[in-house]
Amino acid sequence: MSIAPSPAREDSVPRTPATPPGKRSGRPRRSRAGRQLHGGRITYAVLGLVTVISLFPLVWTAIAASRNNTRLAETPPPFWFGGNLFKNLEIAWTDANMGSALLNTVVVAGTVSIGTVLFSTLAGFAFAKLRFRFKNALLLLVIGTMMVPPQLSVVPLYMMVAKLSWSDQLQAVILPTLVTAFGVFFMRQYLLQALPTEIIEAARVDGANSLRVLWHVVFPAARPAMAVLGMLTFVQSWNDFFWPIIALTQNGSPTVQVALTGLGRGYIPDQSVIMAGALLGTLPLLIAFVVFGKQIVGGIMQGAVKG
Numbered sequence: 001m002s003i004a005p006s007p008a009r010e011d012s013v014p015r016t017p018a019t020p021p022g023k024r025s026g027r028p029r030r031s032r033a034g035r036q037l038h039g040g041r042i043t044y045a046v047l048g049l050v051t052v053i054s055l056f057p058l059v060w061t062a063i064a065a066s067r068n069n070t071r072l073a074e075t076p077p078p079f080w081f082g083g084n085l086f087k088n089l090e091i092a093w094t095d096a097n098m099g100s101a102l103l104n105t106v107v108v109a110g111t112v113s114i115g116t117v118l119f120s121t122l123a124g125f126a127f128a129k130l131r132f133r134f135k136n137a138l139l140l141l142v143i144g145t146m147m148v149p150p151q152l153s154v155v156p157l158y159m160m161v162a163k164l165s166w167s168d169q170l171q172a173v174i175l176p177t178l179v180t181a182f183g184v185f186f187m188r189q190y191l192l193q194a195l196p197t198e199i200i201e202a203a204r205v206d207g208a209n210s211l212r213v214l215w216h217v218v219f220p221a222a223r224p225a226m227a228v229l230g231m232l233t234f235v236q237s238w239n240d241f242f243w244p245i246i247a248l249t250q251n252g253s254p255t256v257q258v259a260l261t262g263l264g265r266g267y268i269p270d271q272s273v274i275m276a277g278a279l280l281g282t283l284p285l286l287i288a289f290v291v292f293g294k295q296i297v298g299g300i301m302q303g304a305v306k307g
Contacts, residue, residue, distance in 0.1 A: 065276035088276035101259035109237040115178035116233045124187025168252035190225040256281040
């Protein structure tokens with residue numbers, strides 16, 4: 001006598017969830033957390049407005065550089081390009097000796113950026129991960145220097161430069177700015193989170209000395225922050241005017257900002273030539289951002305993902 005197999009229970013058979021209308025059954029549904037966000041019309045309108053406002057000073061500088069002094073004095077001012085751009089650029093290049101000034105500024109800004117990034121990374125690593133006496137007191141002292149107005153240090157700094165016979169020389173502008181309190185604090189705060197202490201201890205156990213730890217552990221971890229600090233330092237050093245106008249002269253080794261002051265002299269300054277000189281001084285920064293923009297943004301995003 002054979003016994004017929006009992007039918008399987010209905011609740012023991014796995015069921016395939018019903019496919020919602022309008023959805024393909026073979027495509028996995030994306031969770032809300034992984035959904036890609038899209039900007040609406042208002043977002044694009046706000047971004048477009050901010051872009052126009054940000055670019056307007058640069059566009060207006062180019063428009064003014066392409067006109068003459070008489071047209072700029074009229075009301076309303078011009079809002080489109082004229083035909084004197086290359087003529088005014090040539091005059092500004094010759095009168096301000098922009099070739100030598102641009103070379104001096106590249107040397108100053110590049111050296112200051114490299115020195116600030118290197119020394120700030122070393123000091124930031126020391127304050128973040130090393131143990132030594134009076135570490136907190138020294139850190140407070142470094143931060144406290146940020147509260148002192150730079151105008152108070154001009155007189156003793158100029159006296160020191162004069163005693164060293166560095167007047168009207170590039171080292172008078174480079175050496176006082178090779179390291180900044182902001183850079184030290186910035187790198188210290190970054191390395192506190194981005195560089196685990198266990199990695200340094202593991203490198204020490206493997207026999208790495210301090211130099212190898214810095215080169216193979218600290219610098220790779222600090223690379224995104226170093227890129228940001230280098231970019232900010234380069235822009236600040238390129239646009240610096242207060243100390244270079246005191247330490248340098250137009251006839252010696254001027255930077256771009258010092259050289260541009262010679263274009264505004266005279267009973268009636270030619271505003272179109274001044275704008276042409278300002279445009280010449282701005283173009284290298286724009287070129288640098290266009291060339292190295294992806295690397296800088298990539299380094300920032302890499303640091304954000306790792307953090």
